[in-house]
Every structure is written in C-alpha cells, then in structure tokens.
Amino acid sequence: MFKPAARPESANNDTVIAAGVKVEGDFTSAGNIIIDGEVSGTLRTDMDLVVGPEAKITANVTARNARIAGEVHGNLSVSERAELSATAKISGDIQARILVMEAGAVLNGRCAMGAEAAPVHIPTPVLRNRPVKAES
Amino acid sequence: MYQYVYDAALSDKRHHLALTAIENRLTDLGIQGRIDRLSLFKNVAESIEEGVRRGVTTVVAVGNDDTVKKVMDAVPQFAVTMGVIPIGKPSKIARLLGVPEGIAACDVLSARLTQTLDIGRVNGHHFLAALSVPAGAVTLDCEGQYRVTAPPRGPVHVCNMTPLETLLDEDAAPIHQADPSDGLLEAVIPARRGIFRSGEGGSKTVLNLRRLTIRAERPFTYVVDGRSHSAQRAEVDVLPGRLKVIVGRNRLFRVPT
Numbered sequence: 001m002f003k004p005a006a007r008p009e010s011a012n013n014d015t016v017i018a019a020g021v022k023v024e025g026d027f028t029s030a031g032n033i034i035i036d037g038e039v040s041g042t043l044r045t046d047m048d049l050v051v052g053p054e055a056k057i058t059a060n061v062t063a064r065n066a067r068i069a070g071e072v073h074g075n076l077s078v079s080e081r082a083e084l085s086a087t088a089k090i091s092g093d094i095q096a097r098i099l100v101m102e103a104g105a106v107l108n109g110r111c112a113m114g115a116e117a118a119p120v121h122i123p124t125p126v127l128r129n130r131p132v133k134a135e136s
Numbered sequence: 137m138y139q140y141v142y143d144a145a146l147s148d149k150r151h152h153l154a155l156t157a158i159e160n161r162l163t164d165l166g167i168q169g170r171i172d173r174l175s176l177f178k179n180v181a182e183s184i185e186e187g188v189r190r191g192v193t194t195v196v197a198v199g200n201d202d203t204v205k206k207v208m209d210a211v212p213q214f215a216v217t218m219g220v221i222p223i224g225k226p227s228k229i230a231r232l233l234g235v236p237e238g239i240a241a242c243d244v245l246s247a248r249l250t251q252t253l254d255i256g257r258v259n260g261h262h263f264l265a266a267l268s269v270p271a272g273a274v275t276l277d278c279e280g281q282y283r284v285t286a287p288p289r290g291p292v293h294v295c296n297m298t299p300l301e302t303l304l305d306e307d308a309a310p311i312h313q314a315d316p317s318d319g320l321l322e323a324v325i326p327a328r329r330g331i332f333r334s335g336e337g338g339s340k341t342v343l344n345l346r347r348l349t350i351r352a353e354r355p356f357t358y359v360v361d362g363r364s365h366s367a368q369r370a371e372v373d374v375l376p377g378r379l380k381v382i383v384g385r386n387r388l389f390r391v392p393t
Contacts, residue, residue: 013318013344014342015342015343015344016339016340016341016342016343017284017341017343018325018327018339018340018341019327020287021284021285021286021287021325021341022284022285023282023283023284023285024282024283024285025281025282025283026281026282027281027282028281029344031344034339036339037341041282
C-alpha cells in the first residue's frame with residue numbers, strides 16, 4: 001500500500017520545496033507540488049501533493065491527490081485520494097473522496113470521506129500569514 | 137533586410153581581415169545589409185529603430201557577448217529577428233544558440249533556422265540563459281503572493297534556460313534545464329550539502345514563476361548571462377515569446393515540440 005520508492009520523479013513543471021527552504025504566504029501551483037521544507041499560509045494545487053517526512057506545513061491545504069508523510073497543521077481538502085503514511089501527523093480536519101491511513105499515522109481532527117462528504121471549511125485568510133507585500 | 141550592429145572593439149586593426157571575409161561571405165549569400173558601428177555615444181535602440189523605419193527585419197549582433205546583450209536589450213521592443221556573428225571573447229551566448237565563430241556564422245544566418253523564445257528581465261535588462269546569485273542570504277518574493285527564504289550562503293538561480301557557467305563547462309554538473317518557451321522562469325535553489333557530504337544532499341527546490349523580487353538586507357552580487365552586477369533588490373520577470381532568434385543546429389537547448 002505504501003511504497004517508499006513510489007515517490008514520483010519530479011517532472012519539468014513540478015514545484016519542489018526542498019529541505020531547508022521556508023515558504024510563507026499563499027502558495028499556489030497549477031502543477032504537482034513536492035514538499036520537504038516548511039510552508040506556512042495556504043497551499044493549493046489543482047494536481048497532486050507529496051509531503052515528505054521532514055516537511056512541516058502550517059497551512060490549509062487543497063489538492064487533487066495528496067500523499068503525506070510529514071507534519072500538517074491545518075485542514076486538508078483533497079478531491080480524490082489522500083494517503084497518510086506511518087510518519088504523518090495531521091492536526092486538522094480532512095475531507096477526501098478516498099482516505100488511506102497507514103498504521104502509525106496520527107490524525108487529530110474530523111474526517112469526512114466519500115463522494116458526498118461535506119467539504120471541510122477552509123477559512124481565508126488563514127493562520128498567521130498574509131500575502132507578501134513588497135517592501136520599499 | 138538585414139542590419140549588422142558592429143561592436144566598437146571591431147574597429148581595431150586585428151579584426152579587419154576577419155570582418156572583410158565576413159562581409160564578402162554575406163554578400164555572396166545575398167544577405168548583406170545596413171551596418172551600424174557601436175560607439176560610446178551611440179544608442180543601440182535608436183540605431184535599430186532607424187533601421188526598422190528603413191525596412192530592417194533582421195538585426196545581427198557582430199561581436200562578443202556584450203554586443204549580443206546590448207542588441208538583446210533593444211530588440212524585443214521591435215518586431216525583428218535577432219542573429220549573431222560571434223567575433224571575440226567571451227562568446228558563450230553564441231555557443232548556446234549554436235552559432236560558430238567568425239565566417240561560419242554567415243552560413244547559419246543564411247540557413248535562417250529561427251526559434252521564438254522567452255526572455256528574462258532583471259532590473260530592466262534582458263537575459264537569455266539565467267540569473268544567478270552565487271551566495272548571500274536572499275529572500276524571494278514570488279508572484280506578489282508568497283515569500284521563499286533560501287538557506288544562507290547558498291546559491292539561487294533563476295533560469296530561462298540554464299546558467300551559462302555550467303552549461304558550457306563539461307566538468308560542471310548541470311544545475312537545471314528550463315524550457316525557454318513555456319512562458320515561465322524557474323527559480324532553483326540547489327540542495328543543501330552537509331559538511332561531511334560531498335554529494336547532493338537531497339532534491340533541489342524548483343519554483344515555476346512569472347515574476348519575483350530578490351532582496352537582501354545588504355547589497356548582493358548577481359550574475360546575468362556571465363556578467364556580474366550588484367544590487368540590494370532585483371526585480372525579475374519573463375517576457376514570453378519576445379525573442380525571435382536565428383539558431384544553429386548545434387544549439388545547446390531544446391524546445392519541446
């Protein structure tokens with residue numbers, strides 16, 4: 001079910017946040033997103049999201065598919081399939097059509113599944129960050 | 137009609153023979169044209185504008201990378217095709233475009249294989265390959281929506297293609313190969329390397345962007361297509377499909393079809 005080697009190779013239009021890099025603000029991408037660093041604010045993609053075991057996300061997350069192995073503080077709204085691996089720690093609500101949890105995954109929050117699941121309320125603006133304004 | 141923009145350094149006697157041979161070859165190929173010689177007080181954009189008024193459709197930079205950059209700064213505002221005849225060093229941009237040095241470049245011009253490429257812009261100046269910040273604690277304000285903090289002392293690259301320094305160095309590992317026709321720049325932050333690790337420490341950060349601002353608390357040095365500049369703030373954006381350029385078969389980039 002959970003294959004460590006199943007992580008997709010990043011394609012040319014994928015967005016990758018590597019370990020040691022911090023992102024703050026409204027982070028949106030039309031392509032796949034792979035995160036091993038830190039993200040705070042909001043995180044949204046029309047495609048797939050992969051969160052590595054060292055990643056720390058303090059954000060509300062929207063994606064088509066999500067595979068999570070790191071920490072997420074915020075609500076997850078996944079339109080298709082959400083996978084939580086053994087190292088995943090979620091503090092927030094999850095809404096997904098399909099939810100797969102590996103033994104050891106931690107979920108502290110409400111969960112709604114299936115096609116008719118009520119969408120998780122994702123307030124905006126979120127958490128502590130606002131869109132970045134240019135400094136003079 | 138062709139317009140040839142000669143670098144100021146080409147008035148030196150040592151280039152006389154090469155220039156004569158090139159001009160003869162251009163005449164043989166039927167692509168001779170108007171000649172403008174750059175000088176301290178000559179504005180490249182005004183020369184090209186004057187040429188365009190007289191029917192010029194192709195502007196050729198004759199000289200080294202500095203000549204190409206001067207022409208490239210002016211060309212996107214006109215509906216003309218750019219060509220290159222490399223004479224003198226450095227001529228890395230010509231190598232990137234697959235144009236050989238000297239008289240052989242005339243045949244590439246004559247073959248007229250063109251490609252339409254995006255062009256990057258940093259603080260008002262255009263670049264073709266990449267912008268690199270070799271070192272410095274910089275922050276990237278991306279698309280006016282989010283901020284990326286890079287690890288201190290690490291390099292940051294903003295690629296339209298790939299940095300010239302590594303592209304042309306066979307011993308250097310390629311940093312990144314971006315698509316110069318996708319309407320996007322790619323900001324690349326290489327993976328961290330541990331003190332006791334010589335190899336890659338993991339995956340690199342890659343962000344697809346249309347505009348960003350690079351800033352730091354202190355002025356930082358950045359390298360644009362091989363030339364160094366210094367600033368405390370660099371405004372970067374992409375001009376999609378704004379450069380139509382004549383390329384050779386041996387060009388060092390690939391545009392997806």
